[in-house]
Amino acid sequence: xxxxxxxxxxxxxxxxxxxxxxxxxxxxxxxxxxxxxxxxxxxxxxxxxxxxxxxxxxxxxxxxxxxxxxxxxxxxxxxxxxxxxxxxxxxxxxxxxxxxxxxxxxxxxxxxxxxxxxxxxxxxxxxxxxxxxxxxxxxxxxxxxxxxxxxxxxxxxxxxxxxxxxxxxxxxxxxxxxxxxxxxxxxxxxxxxxxxxxxxxxxxxxxxxxxxxxxxxxxxxxxxxxxxxxxxxxxxxxxxxxxxxxxxxxxxxxxxxxxxxxxxxxxxxxxxxxxxxxxxxxxxxxxxxxxxxxxxxxxxxxxxxxxxxxxxxxxxxxxxxxxxxxxxxxxxxxxxxxxxxxxxxxxxxxxxxxxxxxxxxxxxxxxxxxxxxxxxxxxxxxxxxxxxxxxxxxxxxxxxxxxxxxxxxxxxxxxxxxxxxxxxxxxxxxxxxxxxxxxxxxxxxxxxx
Amino acid sequence: xxxxxxxxxxxxxxxxxxxxxxxxxxxxxxxxxxxxxxxxxxxxxxxxxxxxxxxxxxxxxxxxxxxxxxxxxxxxxxxxxxxxxxxxxxxxxxxxxxxxxxxxxxxxxxxxxxxxxxxxxxxxxxxxxxxxxxxxxxxxxxxxxxxxxxxxxxxxxxxxxxxxxxxxxxxxxxxxxxxxxxxxxxxxxxxxxxxxxxxxxxxxxxxxxxxxxxxxxxxxxxxxxxxxxxxxxxxxxxxxxxxxxxxxxxxxxxxxxxxxxxxxxxxxxxxxxxxxxxxxxxxxxxxxxxxxxxxxxxxxxxxxxxxxxxxxx
Numbered sequence: 001x002x003x004x005x006x007x008x009x010x011x012x013x014x015x016x017x018x019x020x021x022x023x024x025x026x027x028x029x030x031x032x033x034x035x036x037x038x039x040x041x042x043x044x045x046x047x048x049x050x051x052x053x054x055x056x057x058x059x060x061x062x063x064x065x066x067x068x069x070x071x072x073x074x075x076x077x078x079x080x081x082x083x084x085x086x087x088x089x090x091x092x093x094x095x096x097x098x099x100x101x102x103x104x105x106x107x108x109x110x111x112x113x114x115x116x117x118x119x120x121x122x123x124x125x126x127x128x129x130x131x132x133x134x135x136x137x138x139x140x141x142x143x144x145x146x147x148x149x150x151x152x153x154x155x156x157x158x159x160x161x162x163x164x165x166x167x168x169x170x171x172x173x174x175x176x177x178x179x180x181x182x183x184x185x186x187x188x189x190x191x192x193x194x195x196x197x198x199x200x201x202x203x204x205x206x207x208x209x210x211x212x213x214x215x216x217x218x219x220x221x222x223x224x225x226x227x228x229x230x231x232x233x234x235x236x237x238x239x240x241x242x243x244x245x246x247x248x249x250x251x252x253x254x255x256x257x258x259x260x261x262x263x264x265x266x267x268x269x270x271x272x273x274x275x276x277x278x279x280x281x282x283x284x285x286x287x288x289x290x291x292x293x294x295x296x297x298x299x300x301x302x303x304x305x306x307x308x309x310x311x312x313x314x315x316x317x318x319x320x321x322x323x324x325x326x327x328x329x330x331x332x333x334x335x336x337x338x339x340x341x342x343x344x345x346x347x348x349x350x351x352x353x354x355x356x357x358x359x360x361x362x363x364x365x366x367x368x369x370x371x372x373x374x375x376x377x378x379x380x381x382x383x384x385x386x387x388x389x390x391x392x393x394x395x396x397x398x399x400x401x402x403x404x405x406x407x408x409x410x411x412x413x414x415x416x417x418x419x420x421x422x423x424x425x426x427x428x429x430x431x432x433x434x435x436x437x438x439x440x441x442x443x444x445x446x447x448x449x
Numbered sequence: 450x451x452x453x454x455x456x457x458x459x460x461x462x463x464x465x466x467x468x469x470x471x472x473x474x475x476x477x478x479x480x481x482x483x484x485x486x487x488x489x490x491x492x493x494x495x496x497x498x499x500x501x502x503x504x505x506x507x508x509x510x511x512x513x514x515x516x517x518x519x520x521x522x523x524x525x526x527x528x529x530x531x532x533x534x535x536x537x538x539x540x541x542x543x544x545x546x547x548x549x550x551x552x553x554x555x556x557x558x559x560x561x562x563x564x565x566x567x568x569x570x571x572x573x574x575x576x577x578x579x580x581x582x583x584x585x586x587x588x589x590x591x592x593x594x595x596x597x598x599x600x601x602x603x604x605x606x607x608x609x610x611x612x613x614x615x616x617x618x619x620x621x622x623x624x625x626x627x628x629x630x631x632x633x634x635x636x637x638x639x640x641x642x643x644x645x646x647x648x649x650x651x652x653x654x655x656x657x658x659x660x661x662x663x664x665x666x667x668x669x670x671x672x673x674x675x676x677x678x679x680x681x682x683x684x685x686x687x688x689x690x691x692x693x694x695x696x697x698x699x700x701x702x703x704x705x706x707x708x709x710x711x712x713x714x715x716x717x718x719x720x721x722x723x724x725x726x727x728x729x730x731x732x733x734x735x736x737x738x739x740x741x742x743x744x745x746x747x748x749x750x751x752x753x754x755x756x757x758x759x760x761x762x
Binding site for chain 2: 104109128129131270274276283287414418425428430
């Protein structure tokens with residue numbers, strides 16, 4: 001008899017286990033989607049109020065510096081105060097961690113409502129898989145779309161459909177330590193490649209590490225090769241390779257590899273650059289352990305964040321554009337760059353789009369510019385941009401006759417990551433310029449099949 | 450109903466609920482949760498991986514582009530994958546030739562007669578308690594190329610004329626550096642295993658051998674080592690499987706770099722699945738890794754069956 005009871009109890013326990021396992025999913029989902037269904041919830045007084053239904057917006061961004069986190073949190077709090085039914089869950093992630101974590105949620109079909117994007121090939125891949133929400137109509141309504149610089153907004157559109165909005169736009173350039181340059185006896189930043197090479201020699205003679213690069217993270221190293229290709233081959237070379245009337249094995253791309261390896265050979269980069277991350281690169285710059293850094297508009301913030309004193313290079317930081325290469329097909333004003341933006345996940349509620357509108361308003365953009373976090377892309381926010389160097393970046397962007405989005409974002413992700421890997425091979429000397437170019441071209445050809 | 454039928458066939462008790470059948474169903478019910486977990490989190494994903502390995506699939510949306518065995522063909526001819534396999538083998542060989550003998554030697558010391566051995570045991574076991582992520586983070590700082598930040602290079606540069614060593618940035622050094630870190634982390638586990646093994650060797654046998662005139666060497670090779678064989682068997686097995694599947698520590702410290710020089714099979718798998726957006730290919734790598742581990746495991750257990758020298762005593 002007792003055995004039967006025992007059996008019954010264990011059955012009950014297993015059933016209870018199974019039921020609780022199913023429980024939350026089964027009860028929560030309909031409640032979240034249609035709490036308007038009044039019959040079962042009649043006892044609860046909350047359901048009878050006509051108040052807007054509660055909405056949770058998940059928001060992933062990659063601004064981890066103190067001021068930037070505070071700005072975003074402030075805006076979210078302000079929005080939540082004005083819309084009591086909205087809860088905003090912010091996830092602030094470091095760049096590489098963000099990419100990793102985002103990939104997993106995307107592959108499980110669960111994108112955040114609003115998240116960081118650089119537009120281009122990676123975003124297109126998400127769009128094709130149906131993971132992003134079409135916000136074209138929202139941008140058209142009330143002229144929201146017209147507030148953005150058209151070029152910057154275009155990065156977040158694919159096949160004529162808008163999936164997101166830009167937050168900032170800029171170009172890659174040289175951030176340099178004016179004190180270290182003065183110590184090495186360099187009076188003016190280099191305007192040509194030969195001058196850059198000469199300055200590297202001067203810095204080395206003065207016992208200063210000329211350049212910091214995070215070749216371990218790959219994309220900071222890839223900037224070098226890409227910018228060299230922009231200068232040597234110009235728009236024509238890239239367009240030819242991209243449209244397959246040419247190839248990434250064409251002379252400019254090989255020459256870019258050769259010039260890069262010349263720099264490596266002359267010990268222009270900090271010791272251990274092969275394993276260094278972008279964080280190591282920023283640490284080296286921020287603490288005056290290296291004189292130059294080829295990086296985008298977010299660099300000053302990272303220098304501040306990574307310096308021992310929290311000040312970074314404020315007061316001794318300068319900026320100059322990538323030097324001209326005499327004889328190259330690309331103009332001296334052509335630029336490699338890109339921006340940051342936010343795209344909208346497929347499961348986002350209308351409130352998420354409204355919130356996106358709120359954080360990309362002129363006021364928000366001005367506030368971002370004021371703390372040097374963004375080079376604004378919304379008309380009227382330039383007034384906030386007081387930082388002299390970010391102004392230079394902005395002018396460089398608007399002056400560019402040919403603007404090339406970073407290859408690893410512009411090209412499909414499978415090709416972009418090969419670009420990054422191949423350039424890392426150039427830095428390490430394990431690939432010749434021809435082999436690196438061949439690998440990239442093979443990956444692109446395979447992708448087009 | 451089934452239970453009742455089985456019970457009648459057994460027909461052992463008149464009360465209606467035969468012991469055997471009852472036991473069996475109780476066992477079945479208690480196994481059910483474990484079975485369910487096993488199926489959901491192990492068997493099902495493996496089956497899924499096999500399925501996806503036949504596709505050219507980025508991992509987003511439905512998989513439609515069937516390429517059959519093309520992924521496997523590409524993997525087995527890829528130089529980087531070969532390199533990853535070789536690196537795994539290097540880790541295994543180093544572990545067997547250096548890490549395990551080192552652990553055994555330490556176990557002989559601290560497992561027996563060293564003064565203050567409890568303290569040493571605790572210290573040696575401590576690294577094993579840390580997670581791989583924390584271990585990697587600690588060693589990243591210690592191995593930093595800048596003497597101002599990395600302790601090891603700070604010490605090295607105290608020697609006049611010595612340059613900082615690029616532990617992780619030098620392609621020819623990186624595997625050695627990683628092996629040192631892995632050894633630091635895992636020797637404590639093997640030490641503990643060997644200590645437990647040593648303690649299970651009855652003192653009488655050793656004493657008898659000593660009385661018969663065995664010297665220290667004979668004692669070690671003739672008595673202790675053979676009696677430790679089942680412990681060594683377990684330790685080798687754990688070590689090889691651990692080396693084959695090593696991921697977190699390497700990914701955090703080097704991401705398989707510089708330029709694939711510390712690539713192992715699991716970092717290669719991760720790179721293709723989640724960095725290069727080629728989940729079909731990554732799944733195929735996972736299947737190959739599974740087959741290699743499984744083959745090793747089965748072959749090893751067959752070739753070296755459990756022998757118990759002590760049970761007859």
